[in-house]
Amino acid sequence: MKPADDALAPPDLDWRSVSEQLYTMRRALLLGVCALLAILGGGLLGWLVAWWAGLVPVLVAIGVGAWGVPAIGRNQRSWRYAERADDLLIEHGVLFRRLVVVPYGRMQFVDVAAGPLERRFGIATVTLHTASASSDAVVRGLPPTEAGRLRDRLAALGEARSAGL
Template sequence: MDDLFVPSDVSWTPVSPKLASVRRVNAAITFGLLGIAGLVVLGLTLDWLYGGLWLVVCLGGLAWSWVLVGRNQRSWKYAEREDELLVSHGILFRQLVVVPYGRMQFVDVAAGPLERAFGIATVELHTATPATDAKIPGLHPDEASRLRDRLSALGQAQAWGL
């Protein structure tokens, strides 16, 4: 069953471990804001005990997401074949996206403020069918630039026959 989502006949490239750090900072900000807001609202309206309990629930959510983010980051990988790009990710719900180079319309490279601070970027491939769009988060900027240029060149070269 594993060969269905991660074919063994290709050389897989993992994404940067910095992706987990970015997502953990996002989770810490989200759970921190939820925890403080809930603490104040519940503390002022009901009792500070309920606010404290809410804070404990938020800390538990942060701990749970901390573990899941690491596992999710390790599941992301991509491979370049002669005629197509493969992107695989997911732990519980696994997904393998195969994008033929000739079907690509354009390639995006994006990096938000946290991604830029951690030195990573996301490459996103767009096709005519949104179901076959693919993204590869957590790439070093040099690798994202190389992949963007290579995919654009291969997409342009192989689209001439369509």
């Protein structure tokens, strides 16, 4: 990332990015939905209204796909996290940058989840739960081994630094 993009982040941290498989999964989902829209919407409108009306959903699907694929790539590259001595930092966002700092002592539990599609693409999601539901943090698109390592490390650090909750 460019230095101007790092205005929120503290300097000199070992930032880790998420897996490229997150981009691959989201791109496949987007293109699948666009293809479904083009085929079903185009076929239905072409059959019920006129052949030229069936082109509208096809053109919309092509436009959404052409805009969405690069946007998904930029979003995937914006996700990163860093572990510090007392807290975990998660940064993401393209247009609006967001930096979430979760102190280890405030974590109640760490959840690792992988749905069927995530498992197919070899990624998992780590969710850090705190006492406040609004301060929960999520790291999407980690390889399962890294997700397990992060879960174990965060659980151990959270237990060691618990704030008496």
